[in-house]
Amino acid sequence: MPMKNWSFSLAMLVVYLATFxxxxxxxxxxxxxxxxxxSWVLYIVLLRMKRKGYFVNAxxxxxxxxxxxxxxxxxILNLVHDHFGFYLCALAFSAVIGGYRYKKLxxxxxx
Numbered sequence: 001m002p003m004k005n006w007s008f009s010l011a012m013l014v015v016y017l018a019t020f021x022x023x024x025x026x027x028x029x030x031x032x033x034x035x036x037x038x039s040w041v042l043y044i045v046l047l048r049m050k051r052k053g054y055f056v057n058a059x060x061x062x063x064x065x066x067x068x069x070x071x072x073x074x075x076i077l078n079l080v081h082d083h084f085g086f087y088l089c090a091l092a093f094s095a096v097i098g099g100y101r102y103k104k105l106x107x108x109x110x111x
Contacts, residue, residue: 013093017086034075035072035075056104
């Protein structure tokens with residue numbers, strides 16, 4: 001499968017991990033500012049990718065949207081971000097989104 005089928009998903013993973021790593025060194029007020037900003041930028045790019053036909057279906061789009069929503073909620077809910085537990089969330093998102101995309105993209109390339 002071509003890399004273009006995975007580019008946005010992989011970029012989201014990098015942004016997700018980088019955001020949470022950054023938050024380990026910021027005060028809560030800066031976590032909110034960066035979280036809202038990152039979420040807004042990812043949402044805009046998400047909509048652009050939807051227009052370009054990146055997502056295999058509505059579930060794929062929604063799964064990617066939940067990553068954006070997770071960043072926003074983690075930023076504004078005043079949670080503690082001083083540990084590496086976000087790697088488990090990233091792993092879960094990767095398993096669901098990656099597994100589903102792989103299956104659906106494989107089905108469309110085989111057909």
